Amino acid sequence: METVHAAMPALTVSSAPVPVTAVAPGSQRVPVLRVMFRATCDAAVTVRSLNLLRRGQGSAADIAGVHALDGWQRVSRVASVQRDGAAIVRLGRLTLEPCGQKTLTIVADIGASAARAGEHRFVLTQASDIDAADATVLLVPGSLASQTARVAGPERSVVTVAYPQLTEPVRYGEHRTIARLRLGVEGEDDVRLQTILLTNDGSARDDDVQNIVLESSSGQRLTGTAAQMDGESVLLTFQPPLLIGRNEERLMKLTADVRASKRRTIRFLVEEPGDIVAVPVRGRR
Template identity: 40%
Template sequence: MLSSLLLSALLFPALSVQIAESSAASVPPGAQRVEMLALQLSASCSEDVSVHSVTLTHRGLGSIRDIAAVYAMSDGVRISRARALSSRDGTVMLTFRPAFLVSACGMRDLSIMADFSSDAVRAGEHRITLSAVEHIDADDVPVTISSASAAPVRTTVGQSQGSVEISFLPLFSRVRYGAHRIVSRFRLTAEEYDQAVDALTLTNDGAARAEDLQNLTLETSRGQVLARLSSLDGDRAPFVLTSPFIIERGQVFLLTVRADVLASRRRTIDFILEEPSDLVARRVTRRR
């Protein structure tokens, strides 16, 4: 006969959340995409489970103001908007639209990430915790949380990482149907220190979607191709550069996105940087 636990897993929906073990680490002020909490979500075998939101809490001796934003990622993709911690109680709710789906009998990894402020106080200690099953909205599906250890501590040390500023520019003319059209123009500027840009995800705030733009390229003003995409991923263009693009302090570079436009004018194109962390850059030290 089937055990009661196995029978329950087959007949009733449930979600198990495992907080993965992680070591403490030091991070510099201004650091991006710092993993604060690693979660493994497993669904019972009766049906898929949809997770709509998680509510998290800041712990530790560091100031809440040291953390600029908190957000969720899965499979290398940001799946929530970035949100600031509440100055009142240090909590933050991350909402998933569409819902974060865990297939029946399946497991998915979910990472809680943070961007640190460039003026974060040195020696500040920070943890992000998931403290109660009520803090996971999964359509009233029963949730259990288990943890191998406490949430890891992130301590701010060292010098600021600096940043890269992005400024979008108007297009020369209306985007028309055809090959290799310019669909976005913008400037990148390195603030404070030399920077290496590793990735850039642009979001189309217009109506065009995956099949409307194909063969996208990210290019310099001299025509050097930095990254390619076969098409949009939904409303996003997640460019991963083939090699880091170096911007020295104070330098300004004009970049363009070109694409084969296969849509009518009604499928509008308006690329934006939805969140600061969608531009992945790091400080570099180079011999002169």
């Protein structure tokens, strides 16, 4: 009888530079590298992590952290950059089906005290930099360069987050208040909030929480409505972008239909500073 051997999964990885101009100290989610994955048609491939290397005439301490985005959705925790420039970006749930493709953007958060004129770029240097479980990895030659980000200009304003206590427990039912947030701005510029990624630090997942929206304290809708969580998180887009003046604060409430059992817990928070995407509004006084 002829023995049939299962084909080993394989993954092709290539990277491309992301056009970046000068970035201000305190800038978040600055694109530094775009990474493309393509699985062969033999089997699904799970990508666990990427070992990045920072290069350029600047200090690793100027980078507050790097992480991976799938579109606007963060798919990794923020990774610290070590003194030697190494940063391990651990991907949460990146699985490519047979013949599947995926593109991730690696972004960097620039420290508020980053030195002006510092230059930073990130690269994948060899196939072993990609942990794809038992899959064979091919890193395409000639695609290792990353665009250099140069630090320049005034410091960016910072969006601060506080979590006032809920006035009543979260219960099963429709249109429940499941979190309260107080967003403020520290710095010289006003900002417009574009998106916010909220992560549940409790045990509720996916459709345990539905029809999620961020409202003002008076009940005015500030964002679009998300049908349900994506795993443990939800991405909400401000419609229209929300203006917050410097040294101003806005109290908001997160409302949703709660379908989780009593054993499931709900505690939403902004897990990383870059999970709030805001753009400065300069010259408005």
